[in-house]
Amino acid sequence: MIEIKPIKAARGTVEAPSSKSYTNRAFLLAALAEGTVRLERPLFSDDTRYMRRALEQFGVTCHEEKEAVTVNGTSGALRTPKDEIFVGNAGTTMRFLTTFSTLAPGQTRLTGDERMQERPIEDLLQALRQMGIRAESVRNNQCPPLLIEGGSPRGGTLSLPGDKSSQYLTSILICAPYFQNDTLIEIEGELTSKPYVDITLDIMKTFGVNVRNESYRRFHIAAGQHYQAQTYRVEGDASSASYFFAAAAVTGGAVTVTHLNPKSVQGDIQFPRVLERMGCEVEIGDEKITVTGKPLRGITINMNNMPDVVQTLAVVALFAEGKTTVTGIANLRIKETDRIQALETELTQLGAQVEAGDDFLSIEPGELKPAAIETYNDHRMAMSFAVAGLRIPGIRIKNPKCVDKSFPDFFERFQNFYD
Ligand SMILES: O=C(O)C1=C[C@@H](OP(=O)(O)O)[C@@H](O)[C@H](O)C1
Numbered sequence: 001m002i003e004i005k006p007i008k009a010a011r012g013t014v015e016a017p018s019s020k021s022y023t024n025r026a027f028l029l030a031a032l033a034e035g036t037v038r039l040e041r042p043l044f045s046d047d048t049r050y051m052r053r054a055l056e057q058f059g060v061t062c063h064e065e066k067e068a069v070t071v072n073g074t075s076g077a078l079r080t081p082k083d084e085i086f087v088g089n090a091g092t093t094m095r096f097l098t099t100f101s102t103l104a105p106g107q108t109r110l111t112g113d114e115r116m117q118e119r120p121i122e123d124l125l126q127a128l129r130q131m132g133i134r135a136e137s138v139r140n141n142q143c144p145p146l147l148i149e150g151g152s153p154r155g156g157t158l159s160l161p162g163d164k165s166s167q168y169l170t171s172i173l174i175c176a177p178y179f180q181n182d183t184l185i186e187i188e189g190e191l192t193s194k195p196y197v198d199i200t201l202d203i204m205k206t207f208g209v210n211v212r213n214e215s216y217r218r219f220h221i222a223a224g225q226h227y228q229a230q231t232y233r234v235e236g237d238a239s240s241a242s243y244f245f246a247a248a249a250v251t252g253g254a255v256t257v258t259h260l261n262p263k264s265v266q267g268d269i270q271f272p273r274v275l276e277r278m279g280c281e282v283e284i285g286d287e288k289i290t291v292t293g294k295p296l297r298g299i300t301i302n303m304n305n306m307p308d309v310v311q312t313l314a315v316v317a318l319f320a321e322g323k324t325t326v327t328g329i330a331n332l333r334i335k336e337t338d339r340i341q342a343l344e345t346e347l348t349q350l351g352a353q354v355e356a357g358d359d360f361l362s363i364e365p366g367e368l369k370p371a372a373i374e375t376y377n378d379h380r381m382a383m384s385f386a387v388a389g390l391r392i393p394g395i396r397i398k399n400p401k402c403v404d405k406s407f408p409d410f411f412e413r414f415q416n417f418y419d
């Protein structure tokens with residue numbers, strides 16, 4: 001348990017850690033590339049460590065330096081992992097490796113922690129089965145553990161529901177250039193979390209592979225394209241930066257976050273604009289963004305493009321005048337925890353009036369009071385509610401180590417910064 005001390009106004013400059021989403025994609029592209037790829041400034045955290053270790057089980061050799069990892073590309077010739085692959089609760093690692101496993105001969109078994117074994121993946125398995133691949137949920141409950149029988153996936157036309165997670169689509173997109181034939185992925189229904197697909201297309205392009213995106217409904221990938229060896233620098237994580245911007249917003253301070261690409265395709269790079277709508281001032285610099293806190297007003301906003309900063313916004317809403325309503329968030333219920341329920345419980349504990357539905361949450365600030373915050377082993381619960389502790393005396397965060405998933409030194413950076 002860690003206690004957060006209130007401060008007058010958050011002021012200063014802090015560096016964002018590197019992007020979890022880009023790092024895990026970069027590892028996979030590098031593993032498939034022809035030749036050696038040097039990844040500069042990858043994120044070192046639980047989720048990316050699980051990815052790297054898994055790749056080593058597929059016979060990919062990596063060499064770690066201080067701020068870089070060198071990956072020896074396999075040109076797609078993977079070894080069958082001898083042992084089951086364990087990925088903790090890293091959604092990207094589990095989902096991305098599911099299609100990757102189809103490129104290795106023989107059977108690959110993938111599993112994760114208790115929560116990962118409750119996170120659905122059946123839509124992706126069904127899409128892989130359309131290529132004649134054997135892809136099974138071992139307990140037949142639509143969730144990991146999985147058994148994937150690899151070979152030479154044939155590609156062709158695949159249909160994939162888009163409403164639960166964009167990670168299924170990313171998983172297929174990354175591997176499709178290595179299928180036997182061209183691939184057409186047809187999305188059923190509305191695709192959720194679209195900017196994460198933009199991240200996928202962006203890094204694939206940098207590595208030399210093109211995808212034709214027809215309005216997020218159909219994606220065409222030509223077979224025979226290859227990822228090219230290169231030095232690739234991972235940009236900063238816009239989701240991780242959100243907690244520092246929120247600190248400025250709720251305390252009326254001014255915070256600059258560096259190691260950020262203001263032109264990034266990460267959806268969460270727009271979070272400062274959300275704070276701007278609530279009343280803050282935003283200044284965009286070269287590789288940095290500054291947010292200055294001002295009196296805040298509640299807003300109504302669809303956050304489907306920014307699922308990972310909904311918790312940050314919900315905490316900021318505690319300090320705004322009037323109600324904040326967030327919509328478009330149904331898939332928050334299948335992330336590290338049921339985030340809609342977790343927010344409802346913890347915000348209510350702090351004294352807010354909260355209404356939650358299948359895909360929305362509304363927060364009416366009330367008289368705020370101290371509490372021990374349950375994190376439900378969700379890194380974003382820990383980091384978001386730390387922000388509340390800058391204003392409300394007596395906020396304690398249970399199980400703060402859960403931040404290791406994406407931002408291992410979060411509390412050091414957060415507290416050093418304000419001391
Ligand atoms: O592709 C990615 O890197 C991610 C996609 C998002 O998941 P969904 O597409 O399941 O919303 C996001 O929540 C997750 O943290 C990272």
Ligand SMILES: C=C(OP(=O)(O)O)C(=O)O
Binds near residue numbers: 089091093336406
């Ligand atoms: C949802 C998240 O992660 P994942 O789905 O990759 O486990 C997250 O980091 O907020």
